[in-house]
Amino acid sequence: MTQTLILASNNAGKLREFAELLSPLGFDLKPQRDFDVPEAEEPHATFVENALTKARHAARLTGLPALADDSGVCVNALGGAPGVYSARYAGEPKSDARNNAKLIQDLKAHADKSAYYYCVLVYVRHADDPQPVIADGRWDGEIVDAPRGQGGFGYDPFFLLPELGRTVAELDAEEKNRRSHRGQALRQLVEKLR
Ligand SMILES: O=P(O)(O)OP(=O)(O)OP(=O)(O)OC[C@H]1O[C@@H](n2cnc3c(O)ncnc32)[C@H](O)[C@@H]1O
Numbered sequence: 001m002t003q004t005l006i007l008a009s010n011n012a013g014k015l016r017e018f019a020e021l022l023s024p025l026g027f028d029l030k031p032q033r034d035f036d037v038p039e040a041e042e043p044h045a046t047f048v049e050n051a052l053t054k055a056r057h058a059a060r061l062t063g064l065p066a067l068a069d070d071s072g073v074c075v076n077a078l079g080g081a082p083g084v085y086s087a088r089y090a091g092e093p094k095s096d097a098r099n100n101a102k103l104i105q106d107l108k109a110h111a112d113k114s115a116y117y118y119c120v121l122v123y124v125r126h127a128d129d130p131q132p133v134i135a136d137g138r139w140d141g142e143i144v145d146a147p148r149g150q151g152g153f154g155y156d157p158f159f160l161l162p163e164l165g166r167t168v169a170e171l172d173a174e175e176k177n178r179r180s181h182r183g184q185a186l187r188q189l190v191e192k193l194r
């Protein structure tokens with residue numbers, strides 16, 4: 001049975017990755033913009049609260065089950081920043097180029113370049129669902145100061161996977177999904193929904 005699901009995100013990179021991950025599983029994924037859902041506020045200091053807020057917002061405005069992703073890059077030498085503020089690290093309007101430039105600048109004086117991507121997914125059956133399904137994933141790497149690769153989105157050209165000697169932007173889509181914070185979280189979520 002094909003289940004229609006709203007993806008409570010306006011990020012084109014996430015949309016593409018979720019479509020790749022979910023279409024083989026029989027979900028019919030529709031971006032919230034197809035229903036004219038405006039971007040939700042993300043006022044919270046935790047990934048899980050923001051993801052829940054986004055999921056409820058989309059479910060409320062569409063009357064359909066919704067899946068939200070709140071994610072970011074957490075840099076150890078920066079105390080976990082930009083973390084939950086990754087999308088708007090360099091301020092509004094959101095810009096990957098300015099975020100990346102700020103991250104490299106802020107990390108210049110630090111020897112420890114270790115970082116991880118973190119992703120929380122929240123699925124709600126309806127807007128007031130009292131039992132949201134929650135999953136998460138973490139992906140470790142290092143921040144490099146020169147971009148490499150054309151794939152992915154956001155911080156990917158600067159996020160090195162030391163064991164592969166490649167940045168995330170140098171992985172093909174399938175390999176990113178197999179390894180990523182988002183891929184891990186989604187597989188965990190699908191297990192919980194079975
Ligand atoms: O809230 P939505 O509409 O889903 O889209 P967003 O881009 O604002 O998403 P978030 O609030 O979750 O912020 C996550 C940011 O973290 C970064 N990020 C998350 N996952 C990433 C990935 O797989 N590769 C590169 N950057 C990523 C990227 O800068 C995102 O904009």
Ligand SMILES: [Mg+2]
Nearest residue numbers: 011042070087
């Ligand atoms: Mg956002």
